[in-house]
Amino acid sequence: MKKGLLIIYSGPSGVGKGTVREHFMHDEQLNLMYSISMTTRKPRKDEVLDQDYFFVSEDEFKNAIDHNELLEYASFVGNYYGTPKAYVEAKRNEGYNVILEIEVEGARQIMKNSDDHLSIFLLPPSMQELENRIRNRKTEPEEIIQKRLNKAMSELDVQKEYDYIICNTTPEQAAEEIRAIIKNNL
Numbered sequence: 001m002k003k004g005l006l007i008i009y010s011g012p013s014g015v016g017k018g019t020v021r022e023h024f025m026h027d028e029q030l031n032l033m034y035s036i037s038m039t040t041r042k043p044r045k046d047e048v049l050d051q052d053y054f055f056v057s058e059d060e061f062k063n064a065i066d067h068n069e070l071l072e073y074a075s076f077v078g079n080y081y082g083t084p085k086a087y088v089e090a091k092r093n094e095g096y097n098v099i100l101e102i103e104v105e106g107a108r109q110i111m112k113n114s115d116d117h118l119s120i121f122l123l124p125p126s127m128q129e130l131e132n133r134i135r136n137r138k139t140e141p142e143e144i145i146q147k148r149l150n151k152a153m154s155e156l157d158v159q160k161e162y163d164y165i166i167c168n169t170t171p172e173q174a175a176e177e178i179r180a181i182i183k184n185n186l
């Protein structure tokens, strides 16, 4: 059986990665599995444990690093985020294409270490639109919103390192473009 693709899917905080993903994730032809990340961030009100993230303590996260259990990891606005390796490898070996929704530093680690990945960067229609989305979410205090917006500016510089750049004008249109990209790369 052909090993599944590793799909790196990035974009600044608030761009709508999750919403767009929901529009293409369930297309059976794409044969996708979503990799649930580990994070030391506290859960938001609407987040489901072990579904949106594995929420862990800093000690648990460091333990995962020490035991080489993460495919990549990075620090983002004061918290750690990382991809558990075992799940990704198991699913790829079963032939699934595994999607990693990760920030740019972790993405760079994977781009450097693997040669059979596909990378997609999702852009906001404008910075104003991104700011509106982060604010409308009402999940973070002002200080964190500012940090996330600053981080977004620096993340946009990294978009050129990705294979494909898609603008999230509407979730339906962005998802359609991503669906086509994945199909063309299978």
Ligand code: 5GP
Binding pocket: 011, 012, 013, 014, 037, 038, 041, 072, 073, 074, 076, 081, 082, 083, 101, 102, 103, 104, 105, 106, 107
């Ligand atoms: P949030 O706190 O908004 O859920 O995530 C913050 C950023 O971390 C987002 O860009 C998200 O895609 C990224 N992220 C989530 N999981 C991982 C991961 O496992 N590794 C890395 N490097 N980034 C992640």
